[in-house]
Amino acid sequence: MTRSIICGYILTLFYKIIPSITYNNAVLDTMLFLIICAIAGYITAQFYVSKWMRWILKKLKIKSTINEYIWRDIEDKDNGLWVKVVSKECNFDIYGQLVLFEQFERKPIIVLNRYIYRNYSDKKIIKDFDTVPTKRIVIDTSKCDVIELTYDKNSDNIKNHVQERCVRV
Structure with a gap:
């Protein structure tokens, strides 16, 4: 629950950074928000399972797995x-x-x-x-x-x- 609130807040901030379209069309705004969230989520997930992330965790001496069960x-x-x-x-x-x-x-x-x-x-x-x-x-x-x-x-x-x-x- 806490993670979803934090992620929602971050995505809302990210969405506000992008110049807003000044249409009075809530459906278009919602669609753009969902597309941006999906793209940001995909990029974040790809980074999390990447070699870079494993390298960062290894340098911090944090053992981690992408699998839910060991x-x-x-x-x-x-x-x-x-x-x-x-x-x-x-x-x-x-x-x-x-x-x-x-x-x-x-x-x-x-x-x-x-x-x-x-x-x-x-x-x-x-x-x-x-x-x-x-x-x-x-x-x-x-x-x-x-x-x-x-x-x-x-x-x-x-x-x-x-x-x-x-x-x-």
Whole structure:
């Protein structure tokens, strides 16, 4: 709500900067206002997702994502991602390859493939489907204590973070 009020105020100021057409036609004025707002919004959105904005945020040491949910940034479509899910309360941990996840949830349900299901306290394997790619398990991450991610060494996610750390040192 606050953002829309601020954006409306800024767009109104921007609209007043442009020489006003002295017609007594409210429809034409409204149409021009909407067109100018759409163009200004498009330019602002393009700047927000541009390399310049990422460069500015990086210089300010602000980590940001254009995705609403962090799982979009976590996934690695090219090399795959291995996930270890731990539930101390239920006394299990599961290690497997991430296949699917709910896109629009903060704590999504995930699907693992080629997984190993172990007892958390004694690490004894209960089920081992590591070599069986046809078996999958569905996990509700809201009931998990820890989620560990393991990337392939060739993953761009790892290379980008390593480069960032090397630049700072």
